[in-house]
Amino acid sequence: MYEQISHSLLNSILDELRPEIKRQNLRHFYTRLGANFYAIHSLFSTLYGDRDDFQAQMVRLVETMAEGYIYRSEESERLDMSREQDHNWFLSQKWVGMALYTNGFAENLADLANKIGYFQELGVNMVHIMPILKCPIGKSDGGYAISNFREIDGRVGDLNDFQKISEQFRKNDILLVLDIVLNHTSDEHEWALKAKAGDPHYQNYYLTFEDRSVPDVFEQGMPEVFPETDPGNFTWNEEMGRWVMTVFHDYQWDLDYRNPDVFIEILAIVLFWANQGVDVLRLDAVAFLWKKMGSTCQNERKAHLILQLLKDCCQVTAPGVLFIAEAIVAPGELAKYFGEDAIVAKECEIAYNATLMALLWDGIATKNTKLLREGIKSLPSKLDRATWLTYVRCHDDIGFGFDDRDISAVGYEPHSHRMFLIDYFSGKYDDTSRGLVFMRNEFTGDARICGSLASLAGLESALESGDQARIDRAISKILLLNSVIMSFGGIPLLYNGDALGLLNDYSYSGDPSKANDSRWVHRSKIDWEKAALRHQRGSVECRIFTAMKRMISIRKEISAFADFNNRELLHSDNEHLLCYLRFNPLRTSDKVFVVANFDDHPQRLELESYSRYGINPRGNYVDLFSGVRPSQYEGCIALQGGQFYWLSEN
Incomplete structure (x- = not known):
């Protein structure tokens, strides 16, 4: 009955496809669609089956997948088939990643091609290009407030530049990682502009309300992401005369995934970038996708269903493309973003191991591994066909979101221990660490920390002191932290400048668009003249870079460092x-x-x-x-x- 129902449903959908799609050669597409269709239909029905237009929306969904397949290049299709045959390819120890802002690492996308030699010299073969899609100037949230999902920001280049870098990466066996922001758009996106103009179709793309009655109920359960700069989770829009859900910043409007039009639009965007040569899509803010009154509006079951449906659809059109879950959530929730299967990742193949990252910094501050070991024991197991991104620093702040039970188990009081960590990394003890406090919540006392790896590890203050012993200690800490992420299991992810000992850059405070966001202190731009010191024996840059290069080279030769649990x-x-x-x-x-x-x-x-x-x-x-x-x-x-x-x- 299972197969009969599936075949019957599929045939009814295929009969309604547009003629221009039916005429295409879709042999591999139909094979994959048949294999995944029952799951796709079941998920789509669970989410949207009570709508009168369900059948029409289901047809649109299949047409969107088919159109994505039609525009898939022969090279991408070849990679799809190769990766289907070697389905554990990304679990190998040979992958080492780096995350960077294009105009922080190079001048623009065109210039990024000139830096491929640096990746090869270091041993990096997976590059996460931080968000480069069109954003408003001054209201971009570091690139995560998208005003056009299919257009490159003119400040870094255009689509032609992107396609060239994609081709260059593939020729040099470098995986290309790109962000897709799933949770929200800029309030200057075409959909938002039409909603402001009164178009009810596009108002239904967002969560908007005439008065505060519903928002006030939501607010009772929802935490604040940016309490200092953007308190609350709703913003009044005068043009529309409605309250809009804005969980992050007031200019970022949350999308409403109760509307299948939203899901299909986002799927089309995902497939568009898959067809531009992207190997891995980093899905931003996935924990926030489904909003439910009376909850925190994070980690909801239907958020997972959205991701499962997105993965199944991409599996039909572009099965060689992987998903990264950007879910910085409690350890018990984190592994759920791999999916519910016992072996195969049904949502995202990769997830950030934010817990390990924070635990490593706890070890640096306390100079012991009590909480680090306890926290590792509590880390949920990954699925067999899934892996972690292990990292020391990224573009974002550091939150000490350990499990309170783990903190108590090693003899610390949770709140006071977190306050100790904030004070330690903001230099209140011995000025070793040069972190900046980020988004302190005056009501709860909670806060996070910003700073580059080198400055947090004490290199900035050590260089100022001129004390060689302190410099040596700081470099040892930098290498120690990296030795763990290189050997722990998963794909190690370096951040721009970490292999050069890049320090904090305080110049952001002079830019009005960045001054109230201390995360820019560690989003430094590489000085390539100074980076050349990596070839000068005895320099700090050379000591760190040479050690990192050796670490990466050795990692790639050790089969035990592959990630098979x-x-x-x-x-x-x-x-x-x-x-x-x-x-x-x-x-x-x-x-x-x-x-x-x-x-x-x-x-x-x-x-x-x-x-x-x-x-x-x-x-x-x-x-x-x-x-x-x-x-x-x-x-x-x-x-x-x-x-x-x-x-x-x-």
Whole structure:
């Protein structure tokens, strides 16, 4: 009955397709549509089945997928088929990513092609080009307030420039990652302009209300994302004479996914960019997609259904394209964005491991790994065919969203510990870290931290002091943090300038459009003359870049670093050490014992206590990163402050 129903439903839809679509050669499309159709129809029916126009909307949905397939290039179709056959291709240890703003890393898209040599020199082969779609000047939220989803912002280039960089990336085996903002548009988007003009069709693209009665109920359960600059979640629009839901900024209007027109429009946009040569689409703000009164309007079940439907539709048209879930949510909610299947990701194949990122910074501040280890134990398991993005810094702020139960379990009081972290990274203790406080909520006391990796790790203050020992410590911390994301499991993602020790840039405060957003302090523009110091022996840039380059090169050669749920966290009696085992599931003799010392002082690793994990306490070990044998004495290995080892028995 399952197949009979599916075939009957599919045939009725295909009969209604426009003639110009029926005439196309759609052999692979129909094969994939048949395989995915029952799930697509079921999801679309769950979301929109109570509407009178359901059948017509279903036809539009299939036509949108078909049109996307018709415009798919032969090269993209070849990649689709290759990736379908090697469906775990992205779990390999060979992928290393970098996120960047085009005009922070290069002058524009055309100039970005001239920087491909830098990626190859470092070993990066996956590049996330931060949002480059058209945005209003001064009201862009760093590129996430889109006024045209199909047009490149003229300040960085045009679609022709984008297609050229896409071609260059493919020729050089570099994956291209691009943002699609799913939750909202700019209030200057065509849809919003038509809504302001009174068009009811486009007013239904957004959540708008005549008075405050419904918004006031929503507000009771919804937190504030930007309490300092944009308190509340609704904005009055005088032109329209209605309240609009604006969860982020007052110029970002939240889309209403209860309307199938919205979903189909967004699907068409996703497929449009898939057809421009994008390999991975980063789906922004996915936790916010479905709004429900009486809730926080985050992580709603129907938000997951929207993502499942989007994935199934993309699987039909462009199955080689991956999704990244930008969901910075509690650990228990995070893994749900992979989907509900036990093995295969049914929503997004990749998700940010924001919890690990925040836990690493806790280790830097406390100089111990108590909470880091407890938090890792509480991390939800990923699906077999899914992976994490592991990162130390990104374009955004750092929020310390650990589970309160984990904080309490290691002997800290949750609120006061978070306040300690904010104070530590804003330099209130010893001025080592040079972070800026971001979006402090005066009612709750909550806040986040901004700053570049190097400045947060103490390099900025160390360079000012001229103290070589402090400079060495800061560089050790930078490399320690990166050693974890390179070896932990997942795709390591560097941020623009991290491999050069780029410091905070305080010049943003002189720009009125950026002055009230301290995240711009770590969105620095690379000075390429200074970047050339990476080739000057002994310079800070050279020390960091050379070490990162070596780390990436070695990672790519170690099969145990591929991401097949092949990591075991090891208990350590020394609270300053983070220890875990990576192994090749197909050849368990291929093992790497990772040890990281988060303290500034030397520590010892007692090998005997790890014999129950298969670690030979009398083995001869070599550090794969440095190529040297660590000092051993009476079954112990010594680590200097901030040192790490990737140990392999030789």
